[in-house]
Amino acid sequence: MTPFFIADRNRKYTNFTAKIITILISIITIIGLITYRIRETNETTKPQPEVVNPAMVAVTALGRIEPEGEVIQVFPPASTESARIQQLWVKQGDWVKAGQALAMLDNYPRRLAAVKTAQEDVKVAQAQLMQVQAGAKQGDLQAQQAEIARLVAELQNAQVEESRYRSLYTEGAISASQYDRQRLQMQAAQRQVNQARASLNSLAEVRPVDVHLYQAQIRQARAKVVQAQAELDLSVVRSPRSGQILKVHTFPGEMVGSQGILNLGNTTQMVVVAEIYETDIHKVRFGQIATITSPSLSQPLSGTISQLGLEISKPNVSDINSSTNIDTRVMEVRIRLNPESSRIVAAMTNLNVDVSIGLEQ
Known part of the structure; x- marks a missing residue:
């Protein structure tokens, strides 16, 4: 009897222990779930840290190099008929001053002849005036006397x-009739004497009206000289300002085309025309420092923004490696290069460059 009792007691003890362990595991599981939910709730209500994007440190753009004051295309005067170059007095690379003669058109000889003709007309009118003021010739006066x-x-x-x-x-x-006939002859002779004396007075008199007439003719002739000289001046093409001849488009014997006679620019000071995207315009200010680079340059260039544009337009400088929307709009900003950078690119007008404008942090 004793062994059976001991075995039964051991079996009961084992069952009790298993129940205790099961209960403990359940309690631990419940406590773990509660702890997880509380932690999840706290993390949900905790304010999330703001994601700070890195600040933009520069505005980038495409640009081109050109002389300060832009490149000027020199044409003959607009009032000149179809013009052909007769003589060209400059070549590419020459420096010229404002007002210096650059070329002569083929209508110059004809207009020069017109000036000389007008000058001779003035001399003729002056001679006629002198003749009137001098009165009749001495021989004519003696004959009349x-x-x-x-x-x-x-x-x-x-x-x-x-x-x-x-x-x-x-x-x-x-x-009576015989007497009357003789009396009429005497009266006729008297009238002839009176008419001859009046003619003599007319020959000797210098009439103001005649003087005024020839003076007016002189003024008219001189006005024609001025007009002819002005037309002659249009046959000589002069430089609108001082600068360097960048390129010659028309040579002697050729008609002036749509590109004009030549291009002129002041290459002593070069600038970069940067095309800033309209979304970046508000970040650009006068006086900001810009860095200019290009595969064609051995070193970066430096300059400061000297002029902000006043108009939004389509870009003139294109990036062949860019897939930018064709509807992109830009504003032109001029960057004045420092003396050393200006000297480096003095012979690189129209070179496409990359521009980076530094922003204040």
């Missing part, structure tokens, strides 16, 4: 005859 003397002699003879006929008529020796 001789004519007057002859007519006066005839008048005197007619007066003598008229006096004799009047006496005869008074005595009844002749008829």
Whole structure:
């Protein structure tokens, strides 16, 4: 009996221990779940740290190099008819001053002849005025005076005859008609003398109206000289400002085309025209430092922003390696290169470059 009792007691003890272990495991599991839920709730309510994007330190853009004041295309005056170059007095690389003659058009000889003709017309008008102011020729005056003397002699003879006929008529020796005929002859002689004397006075007189007429003709002739000279000046193409000849497009014997005669620029000071995306415009300020690079340059260039554009437009400088939307809009910003950088690119007008404009942190 005793062994059975001991075995039964051991079996009961084992069952009790298993139940205790099961209960403990359940309690531990419940406590773990509760702890996990509490921790999850706390993490959910905890404020998340803000993600800080790295600040932009520079604005990048494409650009091109050109002389300060832009490149000027020199054309003949707009009023000039189809122009052909007759002489070209400059070549690529030459330095010229403002107003210096660059080329002569083929209409120059014809316009020069027009100037000389107008100048001769002035001389003719001046000579005519001098002639009027001098009055009639001395020979003409003497001839008229001789004519007057002859007519006066005839008048005197007619007066003598008229006096004799009047006496005869008074005595009844002749008829009234005979006397009247002689009297009319005397009166006709008197009129001829009067007309001759009036002609002499006219020859000797310098009329103000004649002087004014020829003075007006002189003024008109001089105005034509001024006009002809102005047209002649248009046949010589002059430099609009000082600078260097960058490229010659038209040579002697050629018609001036759409590119003009030549390109002119002040390469003593070079600038970079950067095309800033419209989304970056608000970040760019006057005086900011810019760095310019290009595979064609042995070293980076440096400059400062000297001018901000006033218009948004399509870009002129394209990046062949870029897939940028064709609707991109930009604003042109001018960067004045420092003296050393300007000297390096003095012969690199229109070179495409990459621009990086530093921003304040």
